[in-house]
Amino acid sequence: MARPSSSPNLVTAALDKAVHWAQTRSMWPASFGLACCAIEMMATGAAHNDLSRFGMEVFRASPRQADLMIVAGRVSQKMAPVLRQVYDQMAEPKWVISMGACASSGGMFNNYALVQGVDQVVPVDIYVPGCPPGPQSLMHGILSLQEGIKAGEIVR
């Protein structure tokens, strides 16, 4: 639910804005590349579509050092507890982008083996559709997340 970003008090409103602005600058992703989407995620971090413009080219291996988890790929039943464990290890504030059709809803694999949508395991902020979503789509998703944070709509 949207919470108005302006508080009645002038000082805390400005502080809120500053905090949200800071949260969006250089969010470090935790590397959670699973399948084909991971390759497109790597391509987004590479030279042509450069994530390092946003300070995000460092994919932290340790979830404790990351703020953003991009679930890139299909999450199988065996992987779901691992996903939850990695998410739990991240420190607040943290966000989740579900990248690709398989992560968002199970994709074309509506069967016994996959979790039908990663939002059954972790809370998701942005869904990026595509199979796989190209770097431009993923970028759009990341920038939408940043705008949502700055506007106070995605609250942590």
Add this chain to the structure above:
Amino acid sequence: MSKPPDIVPGDLEAPSGAPELAANELDAAPSDRRSVHDLWLSGTEAPRELGPFTDEGAQEMLAGESPELLADQTGTLVDDDYEGSGRSHDDELQIINMGPQHPATHGVLRLHLELDGETIRRVKPIIGYLHTGMEKTAEALTFMQGSTNVTRMDYLSPLHNELGYSLAVEKLLQVEVPPRAAAIRVLMSELNRIASHLLWSATSGFDIGALSMMIYGLRERESLLEFFEKTTGLRMNHNYIRPGGVAADLPSDWREDMVSIIETVESGLADYVTLLLGNPIFIERTRGVGILTHDECLAFGVTGPVARASGVDYDVRKVFPYSGFEQYDFEIPVTTNGDVYDRFLVRFEEIRQSIRIVRQVMETIPEGDYRTEDRKVTPPPRARIDESMEALIHHFKIFTEGFKVPAGETYQAVESSRGELGMYLVSDGGPKPWRLHVRGPSFANVQSLPMMLADSLIADTVAALASADPVMGDVDR
């Protein structure tokens, strides 16, 4: 830095600065080399026997019990043989878990490493974290939809998966594709091989420590992905090669694109060779590391560049040719050392040979149809649907029920960038496969990891794993 080596096709020599392996390093004593049957069995971890508790100040107590232990601890016995036999005390074995979420396991592979200090005694790969039930899904999709499913298995060479599947279906259908379609298939699959090897060199170089390789490899790959997007509509997972031919013809200016791609890739390759192959640090990290012998490759069914680096002269394109590969002139690089360095040599040379094939396709590709005329298999062109009732009916049948494939079974293999990719297809005469089993090359390659990593160091795990190039989509399906 020494001069970058000039690798002449068919003549794979390490650069002059690289130390050759002494003959006796490869013929390790039998006790030092795991036997092919000594794989980690679950539940057989040796029970920990707690020996006498050692403590810094308690060395005198042990003098009577084990003079070697005392000599070791006081430093009077200098044992350089860290890999070995001198001081393995079983109570010091430790199990470390690597993965499934790990920056260097190339996907969701989990490894249990049993360590004695830094030396790896046993390795147990645990897979299944990407199991997608694709073989079950294949039974629910029609034959024409099958390539959308199969293409996502080995997601770094999607066109190879599609090619294998289409060839298997065509074998059961007893349908021939037109020669132009076969040539387009060869072109696309060789371009895919180049793209896959570029990505592999990017991630492997990155894992070994050459961080800029990630940017270089992916940069060169982008030019290939642009061409794929132009021709097939997607950068990855194209669904382009379908039973009966290909989905669309090549764009009219494809030859100019080929010229520019070849130029980009060749200049990039020259950069990688300079950056990696002559570099003494790289040589230290890769020479003699992750060795897999010729017989081990055969016993485990390891194919592809890993096997060719160990001396197994087997490439499906040469031995069981398909899609017209026999008319092109190319060589298969084979080396004998079987270590990580050789796998780099083999894959770089394969990129060159693929470029050679692409050039030949550019010159010899015939004009004609890009898919078979048999309207029971391939849908009619969209314009015809307005004109002809028959075309409309064929279109309808193919897209709703699907075309029926005569009952039978077949096994069709193609040479993917990782090795022999086989499709075992069983049909019961209906519009959907009865059983589709995909033999992924990485499944067998991951199985050989315990042999590759036996008695090596943890730091070598990453290099050896990177050189085996496992793609977990292939392993787990």
Add this chain to the structure above:
Amino acid sequence: MTTVPAELVGVAAAFPDVEFDSVLGDTVARASRDDVVGLLEAVYDAGYEMFIDLCAVDYLSRDPRFDVAINLVSVSQSLRLRVLVGIPGTDSKMPTVSTVYPGSNFYEREAFDLFGIEFSGHPDMTRILLPDDWEGHPLRKDVSVGSVPVQFKESNKAR
């Protein structure tokens, strides 16, 4: 005995119950589960050094219900061979071939995991692809694909 390739004539003579056939250009040998390990040893000696694949197929209404297909390649002679073993639906067991071809280790575990066929003598007969506590064998034909109805989720704000 229809078409026996030249290099397997000796093997065919030693195993009279094994049927050799040529299917769409592939050499196929059908063996019983008692003969299969001996057959593979003989075939290995005849030059088929490389193990390629082992998989299972569920024919449901046929007797025997399952087929285990073993694909082999002779690198030295450039030949392929496929060995089919019929396994009944109850008492779905077969001796392991990993004593002859160590590469079949993971493949047998996969067949056990997805079909429930046990390979006696296998060093580690456990699940490999599915979680260890999974019940059932999903690739059997009497098990459904497991699809769930597609859920259209409400988004929390109109965008």
